[in-house]
Amino acid sequence: MVLKQDKAEGQQPPARPAGVPAKRATIRDVAREAGVGIGTVSRVLSGRAPVAPATRARVEAAMRKLGYHPSRAAQALSRRRTNTIAVVVPLFTRYFYVEVLRGIEEALDETGYALVIHSVERAADRDRAFGDLVESQRADGALIVSLAPDLSLIESLRALHLPAVLIDSSHPALPSVVVDHERAAAEATHHLLRLGHRRVALIDRKDDPFSAEAASARIPGYRRALAEAAIPWRAEYEVIIDFTPEGGQTALRSLLALPEPPTAVFVGSDTQALGVLEAAREAGLRVPGDLAIVGYNDIEVARYVGLTTMRVPMREMGRRGGELLLRALDLGEVEAVHLRFDAELIVRRTCGGSLFRMPTGIDAIG
Amino acid sequence: MVLKQDKAEGQQPPARPAGVPAKRATIRDVAREAGVGIGTVSRVLSGRAPVAPATRARVEAAMRKLGYHPSRAAQALSRRRTNTIAVVVPLFTRYFYVEVLRGIEEALDETGYALVIHSVERAADRDRAFGDLVESQRADGALIVSLAPDLSLIESLRALHLPAVLIDSSHPALPSVVVDHERAAAEATHHLLRLGHRRVALIDRKDDPFSAEAASARIPGYRRALAEAAIPWRAEYEVIIDFTPEGGQTALRSLLALPEPPTAVFVGSDTQALGVLEAAREAGLRVPGDLAIVGYNDIEVARYVGLTTMRVPMREMGRRGGELLLRALDLGEVEAVHLRFDAELIVRRTCGGSLFRMPTGIDAIG
DNA sequence: TTGTAGGCGTTATCAG
DNA sequence: CTGATAACGCCTACAA
Secondary structure (H helix, E strand, C coil), X not given: CCCCCCCCCCCCCCCCCCCCCCCCCCHHHHHHHHCCCHHHHHHHHHCCCCCCHHHHHHHHXXXXXXXXXXXXXXXXXHHCCCCEEEXXXXXXXXXXXXXXXXXXXXXXXXXXXXXXXEEECCHHHHHHHHHHHHHCCCCCEEEEECECCCHHHHHHHHHHCCCEEEECCCECCECEEEXXXXXXXXXXXXXXXXXXXXXXXXXXXXXXXXXXXXXXXXXXXXXXXXXXXXXXXXXXXXXXXXXXXXXXXXXXXXXXXCCCCCCEEEECCHHHHHHXXXXXXXXXXXXXXXXXXXEEECCHHHHHHCCCEEECCHHHHHHHHHHHHHHHHHHCCCCCCEEEECCEEECCCCCCCCCCCCCCCCCCCC | CCCCCCCCCCCCCCCCCCCCCCCCCCHHHXXXXXXXXXXXXXXXXXXXXXXXXXXXXXXXXHHHHHCCCCXXXXXXXXXXXXXXXXXXXXXXXXXXXXXXXXHHHHHHCCCCCEEEEEEECCHHHHHHHHHHHHHCCCCCEEEEECECCCHHHHHHHHHHXXXXXXXXXXXXXXXXXXXXXXXXXXXXXXXXXXXXXXXXXXXXXXXXXXXXXXXXXXXXXXXXXXXXXXXXXXXXXXXXXXXXXXXXXXXXXXXXXXXXXXXXXXXXXXXXXXXXXXXXXXXXXXXXXXXXXXXXXXXXXXXXXXXXXXXXXXXXXHHHHXXXXXXXXXXXXXXXXXXXXXXXEECCCCCCCCCCCCCCCEEEEC
C-alpha cells in the first residue's frame, strides 16, 4: 500500500501501474496554499465572478507556485461540456478532406475547442463513429463531412441536444454547407461547349456507398448543359467508374474506342482526370489539341499537371461549417441554415481555352 | 425552475441555455431500473468482475431500455485516464503529415482511443500545443511529429508520467521513430553518381525554425556520397531555399546560370522538385536527358509527374509510433526505443536510370 | 467578497 | 457475488 507522503520527498517507485498519471495539484491544494476557500480559487479560475484584487493575486501566486492547472475531466463532468468538437470525415488522407479540415481548424483556432477526428473508411467505421458521437458525450458538437447521417442519428442528436452541422452533405433538419455540384457540372460542360466542342463526354465516379450524393448531382448538371446547347445526349458518353486514376484511364480508353469518340471530356474528379491524362498520352493524343479535359475539385496536383478544373472551395466550406457549429454552440440551439457555395472554373492547360500552353515540356509528365 | 418529471412526457422547453446537453440516464437510473446497486452496474460495465448471469442480464436489459451509455467525462475523472491520445503535428495539410496521421490512425484503430490533433503552424502554436499537453490532461499520451520538444516539455512529461513518442524527430529521453535522412540523401546522390553524373547539385530546404532537423541531416549525406566517389564538393552546388515549388524553381534557375551547370540534382523535397521540373521546362531542358532529378519523400504528386524520389515510409512511421505509444501506455512506463527506417529509392522517369532498389529495413538502436 | 456544502457520473473499497 | 459509501476534481448555489 502506498501512503501519500506529501511533504517527504520520498523515492518514487520506478514502476507505476499502467496509465496512472502523477498526482497533480488540485484546486484544494491551491486553496490551502493561498489560505482561501476552493470557491474563491474557482472564481479566479473562471474569472467571471468578483474577487478582491489582493485575494486574486494570492491565489494566482499559489497556482503558479504549485504548477496548478484545472483538470479538464473534472471541469467537463461538472460543467457538462467537454470543450471538444468531433468531426467525422471519410478517409482523411484525401486532399479534399484535408482541406476541409484545415478550414475547420481555422474556424476553431483560438476558441479553446479541441478537435477529435473520426476517420471513416468503411461503412462499419461510419456507424461506429456515429454511434460514438451520441453514446460517449466526448464532444459538445459535431461536424459531419461528406457523409449522409441516417434518421436515427439525426433523431439521437436532436434528443441529446447535440448540435451538428453537415459539410458537403445535407439534410433539411441540420445546418449544412454544400457546393452546388449540379451547377458546377453544368458550368464545366458549358465551358467545353463554348470552346466549340460538340462531342463532350462525362466521366464520373460512383457515389461512395456511404457518402453523400455528389456524383449523382453532377450528372444532371452535365445533361442540363448539353440540353441547353441543344446537343443530343448519348448514353455511351456517360461513364461511371472507380474513383481512382486507373478508373479514369480505363474510362477514356473505352470512350476512345467508340465509333465517334468525344473531343472533350468533363471528369467528375481530378483524381480520375489524372488517369484520363495518362490514357490520352498512351493514345498519342495531344491535350488539349485532340482532347480537352476539365476536372473537378482542384486538388493540389491539378496545378502541376496543368489541369483545368472546377475549384471547390473546400477550405472555406470547412471554415464556414466550423463557424456554424460554433454559433449553434453559443446559441444553444441549432438554426437549420443552409449555405451553398459555387465552384469556380480554373482554366489551365488541358482545355484549350484562352490561356493556352503546351500541356508540358517535361517528357516525364503524364 | 424545472422539475424533473421522469414519468410525464411533458413539453420540452424549446430553448435551452447554451450548450447544456439533455439529461441522460446515469448509472444510478440503471441500477434502480434493474433493482440492483450501482456497484453491480459498474461491474457489468467493466466486465472484469464476477456478476451472476441472471443479474447481468437484468442490468443489461435495463441499460438497453434506458439507452444508457456511461459518461466518458465521469469515467475519465474516476479512472484518471481519458482514453485519448494527443498528436502534435506541423500543418497537417502537407501530404507527409497526412500520411503519418494515417499510420497513427491504423495503429489506434479498434483500440478505443480517440485522437485529438493539434496542428501547429507557427512557433506560438507549438508552444500552445505543448503547453496544452501538460496542462490539461486531456490525453493519456502524446505523439509528437517532426517537432523538437524542448527540455522543459520533456521534463514536464516525465514529471507527469505522460508517455510521449517522437515521430520524425528524436531525443535520447523519448522513444522515437525516424528515418535516416543522412543515409537516404547519400543513396540518392549515389544513384545519380552511378548513372555517370559528375556534376550533381543539391537543392534543399531550410529547416523550419521550430521543427526537427531533416535538411541538416541530408546535407552531410550528400557530401559523403560525393566524397566517397571522389567528386570534389562545390559550394555553389548547394542551394538552400524555401520549401515551395517556387523555391525549387528559383534554385534551378540560379544553378543553370552557373558557368558549369550541374547535369543532375538531388532535391531534398518533392515539393521543391516540382518547381525544379518547371524551371527545367522553361529552360527548354529535357528531363532526364539534359538534367536528371531525384526528389525526396515520394509525395502523392511524384507519381503523376514521374519523379524519381526517395520514398520515406511516412505511413509506417506513423503506425510504429502509434504502436510504441500504445505499448508505453500498457506498460505504464516508457522504454526509450529508437526505431530507424531507411528511405527507399523509387525510380521513375526523371533520373534516366534503370530500376534499382536500395536495401530497406528497420533497425532498432538503443 | 468569501467559505462551505452538495452534486456531476464513475470507479473502487469493504463489509456483508 | 452484491450493496453502500467514499473518492475523483471542479462548479455553483447559499449562507455568512
